[in-house]
Amino acid sequence: MLNRRQALGGAVGAAAMAGGAGPALAQSADGALRRLLDGMVQRGASGAERAAALAAFPDLHRLSANARLDYDAVLQASKIEAAFARRFPFGAGPGAPYAVTTRAGSWLKAADAIKASGNAPLTLARKLDAETDRVRADAADHGVVPPAFVIDKVLAGLTAAAGAAPADLAGALARQGEALASLRAKAGSGAGLGRFSWGREYYALVLKQNLGTAIDPEEAHRRGLAAVQTFGARAARLLDQRGIAAGPLGDRFAALARDPRWLYADDETGRDRLVADMNVWLDKAKARLPKSFAATPSGTLTARISRMSRADEAAARQGYRDAPSFDGRRTGIYYVDLADIRRRPSWTLPSVVHHEAVPGHMLQIPLEEGAGAHPLRARLACPGFLEGWAIYAEQLADEEGAFQDDPLAELGYLQWMLFRAGRLVVDTGLHVKGWTRQRAEAWFARVQGPPPVFAPIAQDVERAAIGPGGVAGQGLAWLEIVRIREAARRRPDFDPRSFHADLLLPGTLPFATQWRRLLA
Structure with missing residues (x-):
């Protein structure tokens, strides 16, 4: 298990010592920065106000390594937000171009x-x-x-x-x-934003905001399509082996989803069995943690899957989580949505475990807490990272052999990845390629079939239309983690455990910073 001293040690602690700042001096400068950032939160300071205050900070050279990460990340994000306010002074805020929508107002x-x-x-x-x-x-x-x-x-x-x-x-x-x-x-x-003369510039800036690094919107679309092709080809082979070989990929997934052999009973026994099955997968995921992580927060090991209350189930509440604390005093629980249990085939559930629990959110969130990063940095530096990490966690579980002897669970994983990559393609398709809402919905249905989430495809398309770059940022964050890892893998001393520690232990950072840190 990982204690807080270990989480804050390693590369971050070494960098602080190398900087030559004594503990008292660093603490003084670190404290001044934290008070400054706290005040920004309390006042609701704008991006321009934050950027100006940080530029005037007098003790920059005396900050510890971790505090300097707070400084640099908040400054970068604040500059992007200030650019939004200057160039696009409309809507409900950066990344929200319309003041009133079905989700805002x-x-x-x-x-x-x-x-x-x-x-x-x-x-x-x-x-x-x-x-x-x-x-x-x-x-x-x-x-x-x-x-x-x-x-x-x-x-x-x-x-x-x-x-x-x-x-x-x-x-x-x-x-x-x-x-x-x-x-x-x-x-x-x-x-999409292509209806406006400023649309392309706006979309490029919102992607930069979500990732903490610039990316060409056309390239973002190509990356999404490439991921869909990769995971789609793999799914097609597995469906062929099961004798489901006719029609578009989405239709074939729909046929598999209707097979009653993989559906749980719509009663108390069925719900309890589903949760028990998910916890079996969770226990296996915990056992694999040493393959890719040198140490694990105590809180991560408390993670469990649970049923919602009957009132929440009756209200059709979507799945939610209580994240564990770093030290394990607060346990982690993911409450799975079972209101429409007959739309939850057993083979779709293992990937939910890896995304929502281990090694997904219930590993990353307590590590974020243990890193001691300022909450403003965690919120602003790279909004796409939290979901991007959880998507990457699904891929990591597959690479570790989670589905090696279970082709049905592998198909569930592949459908989830088609959903993740498909959201990226739909978002960029609407705002970069000029797709209509109808084209986006039809394309998404052909690729993934019945959505693995309890939300219709039309709702996902609407969400992308009114919140440009949001789900695209999540998908791109996942692919960016993979890209950084593959670049690091070319080094002869590459170790996945060290890579994941270096990626996660300092807390959320802009990807521009991650590229410099991890490949320096």
Whole structure:
């Protein structure tokens, strides 16, 4: 097991000693930086404000190695955020070009405000009117209009909410609906940022924001397609061996998913059996940890899969986790979504274990805690890294032989990887290649079949349309980890355990920094 001293040691600790800063001096400078970063969080400082304050920090040369990583990562991310504000002063913030969508805007809180007592409806009405003014100004000043299909869905939601709202709130909902309806004709038929003259520049910047390094959007699309081709060819061979050889890959996965031999009973016994099976896979994953990790946080070893409460299952709550602490005092639990258990074939579950638990989130999250990185760095440095690591963890489990004697579980893994890579292709397809929503949905269905997540394909496409670069950043982070590893593997002294330690122990960092650190 790994203690906190070990987590903060190694390359990071050695770099601090090499810098020549004595403990008291480094602690003084480190403390000043932490107070500065804490203040930024408390004030809600903008990217430009953070960048200016960091540029004026007087004790840069006296920071410890780990504090310097905080400084450099937050500064880089703040500069990117400041560039967004300068170049694209519209929408709901960096990476969110539309102020009101199916996933953003005060209208989504209307039902809660209606139920609340006091001035909640009136307060929400004022927020709605402010957002309506923003929608009109964004359209007038920058030509920013959400996709037509998004406007249609928001209009339906606004109408439904207004029907049950008191007068002031109903009026604000109606005014927002009128503003969006007046803009619909300007939305065009596209779903991506290619509708706008600034779209390509915006998309390149949002990818840089998510990764902490620049990447050409066309190259991002090519990487996604290459991954789909690799995993798709492998899946096709396995499906051929099972005698499911006709039609597009998605149709073949759908045929396998309907086979009742691999479905759990829709009752208490079936749910308990599913969770027990997942914990068997989790125990095997823990046993493999020494293959790729020199030591493991105590918290990681506490990870378990559990059923949700009956109330959560009845409410069809999606899967969620309680992440373990570094020291294991807080155990890690992943609560699996079993509301529609007949859509959870047994062969799709092992990869969920590797992604959500070990060696995925329940290894990376406690290590992030143990690294002592400032929370602002963890949030800003590379937003795509957390999911990117968990996707990489799925691939790592496969490379370690997790599915060597279980071709069905291997097919489940491959479908998940097609889903991960497919999201990247859909995101870049919409915003870089000019794909329509219909084309994106049809392509995704041909590639992966029934989604392994409990969300329709249309929902994933909508998410990519209104949040450009988000899921693409996750997929690219996974592929970037692989690219760095393969470059490091060419060295004669490469050791996967050392590589993973060097990647994870300092905490989340921009990939531009990771390339320099890991291949210096």
